[in-house]
Amino acid sequence: MNIRGLNFNGMWNENPLDIKEAAVKHFEKIFTSSTTYCASLEDLRYRKISDEEALNLEAPFCEKEIWDAISDCGSSKAPGPDGFNMGFFKKFWYIIKDDLVEVEKGYPGSHWYGAVRLLERSASISILINGSPTNEFKMGRGVRQGDPLSPSLFIIAAEGLNILTSIAVKKGLFKGVKVGNNNTVVSHLQYADDTMIGVKKDDVESLASRLGCQYGTIPFLCLGLPVGSKMKKSKAWSPISAIVLAGTEVDNLGVPFTNSxxxxxxxxxxxxxxxxxxxxxxxxxxxxxxxxxxxxxxxxxxxxxxxxxxxxxxxxxxxxxxxxxxxxxxxxxxxxxxxxxxxxxxxxxxxxxILDNKGLFSVKKLSVLLDEKVLDNYKGNFETLHNNLMPKKVEVFLWRTLLHRLPVRTELDKRGVDLHSVTCPICDDDLETVEHIIWPCKTANDVWTRVFKWWNINFSGNTMEDLLRGTTSLFPSVSGQKIWQTVNWICGYVIWKNRNQKAFNNKSMVVSMLMQEFQILTFDWISRRIKGVVIDWIKWLSNPSTYAV
The missing domain is CATH 1.10.150 (DNA polymerase; domain 1)
Known part of the structure; x- marks a missing residue:
């Protein structure tokens, strides 16, 4: 929403330059250091880390720490305006990791104090008005949004409040409240940026006024759930009745969930x-x-x-x-x-x-039951279970493939779409069906042949269903079966992407380039999502099946 004008000095003003100037003056006053009294934390006894822990914090970053930090970031996020997002660092980590680690080692922990002072003195901000930034001005207090100092300052302030509250209780300034059978005294509770202070009913309003905060009563809602209510009362569950409604949707898919x-x-x-x-x-x-x-x-x-x-x-x-x-x-x-x-x-x-032989509910079992109902007319009742080693778009691709919902030319022709040809845009030798483009097409077949050779697997199937089922029986462990399943499905996804490039842009990659693209994608997606396993790029290229044992 744009700001059309502002009312300042008793006058309505719509001049963009005047609006910017007024905004700068307003926020500059807020962020200017004040001479009014501020609470001092110097005399508080903060808990301290050990000397060994301090040395660990100041030690240079190792390769694993840097990779873990990069892996936890979204691929579309960028650490700076240079155009290189985190997806770039993940994809080419095996190339740039040595240089990146050396750069990080150039900023040892011993410069921490100097870095803090530099951030403090150089901080400046501007205000975005209708998409246009104002002139920058120096900050006298506070930190900018996203400032790396913000978490540390928050911890200092939150822990200071904890210490001050504990001192107040010891001095008898307030007593807190007694809870439980053992009459445990609770003076305050802290979680993230929320603080609850327990005082007697008569003191609540006075203390809330002094602290400039609101007060409430128990029970109350937190994240949609009642806190402090008697949960055996049916009315306590009314805020989450939507869960029951979700169960009826499962019933409508053919799985009797709500009465199970x-x-x-x-x-x-x-x-x-x-x-x-x-x-x-x-x-x-x-x-x-x-x-x-x-x-x-x-x-x-x-x-x-x-x-x-x-x-x-x-x-x-x-x-x-x-x-x-x-x-x-x-x-x-x-x-x-x-x-x-x-x-x-x-x-x-x-x-x-009752829908499970052992009587135990699990999301996985429910997913299997839903798969069987939704895909009951599909040959083999193929399980499309959630696989957290791959992006959602690959799972969606697999569903569409199994349900014959891919927009191949023969399917579009059935729906009356006027096409110049219904033959395969890759090989131009046969009708383009879902089965053909994923498996028998020469380019697709050549890619699959290289994949099986890369993994040292002898494939004896004859259909697309056999192919995408993924010979998981060759791998004894559940994790190994999941890795191979991921490799299998991503291969089909890469083949389909190449088909689209040819159909819409008249561009397609040769088999060797497709294989290279496929190996990079599988390494990138699996190595970032798998837990407890560090996958080496060179080993992945030479002998990937060792990770599926």
Whole structure:
């Protein structure tokens, strides 16, 4: 949104130069050092690191530290305006790493103090007004957005507040609050840039006013979840009802998810007697509504309403009045049903997921079930499970390939798109189908042949499904199978990209260049995403299968 004008000195002004000047004066005043009193932290006893830890901080960076830092950055991010983003450093790390490490060693930790002073004295900022920057001005206090000093200053200030608050408690200036069965005193809690100070109710408003902050009450919402609420009350879960709605979407795909969890009884602790579906697949309050109206504690747990086991199990009721008439009939029926639900104090209540043989829920298993339903008409029920070693775009490509959703010429022709030809743009020898462009096409076949030779694999499949399934049985470990699966899918992705270059720009790479592009991509994506393994570029080129053992 553009700033059309500003009201300053009692006058409305739309002159761009005057607006810039007013903005500079406003922020220059904010960032000018003030002579007013500032709290001193000099006398506070900060915790200190050991001499050994200090030496480690001042030691030159090693190659692994630099690579780890680069790997954690997004490829589209750039450390400076020179046009080289982090993707460049990742892709050509094997070439530039020696020079880069030497440059980093030119900035030893012993110059830390001087670097801080330099940053402090040279800091200047400008204000962006409607996309146009103002003249720069020096900063007398504070730091700029993204300033490398900012995290360190924050830690100093946050730890200073922690120390000051602890001193105030020791001097009896305030006492904090007692929580838990052991009456543990909690004066304050700090997490990231959030601070909670616990004081007595009568002191809350006064302290909040002095600190210039807001105050609230418990329960409250944090990241959409209730904090400090009784979670066995159904209303406490209303903020996250969207999770249940998401379950119904899974149901619509053919997997009965929302009703796939059942309660397995143990000691009855933590299970709501009236509000959970633990008996007969329904909530007790719905089945025995008249009895529920007589209950004195609607949030009672199962352990509070059942005594005994098996045929000896009976209710331990707390009615507002004795049941009569139809209500008495409900009570007799409920007592009969309780005979099958005795408590077992040797185990805890658990939830069983009936869609898994072991009764354990996992996202991976649910993904498999969804794959089987979504792709049930596809030959082989190919699993398109999430593979975190490759970018999302490759997974999307694989889905489209398996579902025959790639815009090859024969598919476009079926949809009435007017094309000058439906033959393969690469080889021009056959109709361009999904199967043809990924496997039988001569260029694609030559690439696959080189890939199998590179990995020392004998491929005996005949179809695209066999190809993309990826002979994972040749690798015993799960990590090895995932690496080879990644290599397999990226190869298909590279072949498809080359096809698009030919179809739209009349450009395509020869097989040797395609192979080089493929090897760089697999090394880049896998080495940056795999955990606990350092992949060497030279070894990757010469014998990649050693990483899949």
């Amino acid at each position: 969890f059942i309660k397995i009884f143990g000691d009855g602790v933590g299970t709501s007697y009236w509000n959970e579906e633990w008996i007969g697949g329904y909530k007790v309050k719905n089945k025995f509504s008249r009895l529920f109206k007589l209950e004195t504690d609607v949030d009672a747990e199962v352990r509070e309403r059942i005594v005994g086991n098996g045929s000896d199990a009976r209710g331990n009721w707390r009615w507002s009045r004795n049941p009569t008439g139809r209500t008495l009939g409900e009570l007799e029926e409920l007592e009969r049903m309780l005979k099958a639900y005795g408590l077992d104090n040797s185990s805890k209540d658990t939830t069983k997921w």
